[in-house]
Amino acid sequence: MSPVVVGIADLKFAEPPHKLVSYGLGSCVAIVLHSKEDILGAMAHIMLPLAYSHRDHETPGKFADTAVAAMVHQVEARGLGPSRFVAKLAGGADMFAGHFKGTGRRIGARNILAARKTLDHFGIRLVAQDVGGTAGRSVEFSIETGLLTVRTLRGEVKEM
């Protein structure tokens, strides 16, 4: 069964036996929501912390705040409450170690912070995270087991 690939600025829901994957996260953050009871999972691959204008809501997967809000909206549309879900985060590295001075400045750290705050705002418990540092990550999420596997090019594998 081929995995459901979540590209940059995208968000997707999936059910078993599918797995959700996202490749090559640098400063971007994968936000995973999972409900064990409902056997439902979602992943967003956000690139920026906060939406600037109403037009940004056309691409909710691009920003941490709109991505979490859109996922909650879709959860509610299925008749479920967001509190049934837990969250996991991965990514948010500082790839060019402080080089960018514009909107890319400390973007990884700002993405992580925005994701945490927005999850908190919606009452979604953050249960695991592998964030920060200076290395890229690829992630795979099993909706069946709730396990998020994070890999780096250095051969590190974390399951959480």
Place this chain on the structure above:
Amino acid sequence: MEKDRPTTSPPLSREQVAALQEVAAIAAMQAGNALSSLSRIPVQISAPEVSVLRLSEIPTLFGGLDAPAIGVLVPFQGDMEGNGLLLFPEKGIRELEGALLGLPIPAGDDLRRSAFAEIGNILTGKLLTVLSTLSEKIVVNLPPLVIQDMAGAILDAILAEVGARTDEVTVLVFKLSDPDGANLVRSVLIPGSAGIELFLEAAGRLKKDS
């Protein structure tokens, strides 16, 4: 809250795209010849692609996002400001290391870092020199930054830098290959509106002089 923030690039006419391609092709030729001289690999130069893409589409130009790559980020400033990014895939890294240093170098080694910083400097320098000379404006490259990681993770950073300003960008993609067509390096340049103006000025002077 920026209510009037532009979320798309102004559309370019077919003539403007052709003009950008013409200047980019001269720059690619210069860069390719420089890499050939440096490495003694007969470098194949592809016609640069000019595309208007959504930010999410840019990583798809570079293939495997979790594939190992060396990224060389070359900042530039002057009448055009921004960052050029060169991505060297694994095969290109091995070929260039073999040609330049005579042996494969372990990942993270300073010698490897220096070699690819120099290649990035030379290639981007050639491009910017063509642009500066033709447009009679000043654009200079700054010291490059080199990282070794997944291709997608390297691209992330530059997309985040432009991503808050726009959803769609005009992208110039340069590709240099070995004689078998294997990719040695791909470069992406997101010139922004000031950069596009500069390219168009350069093309205008080129037309006038011919």
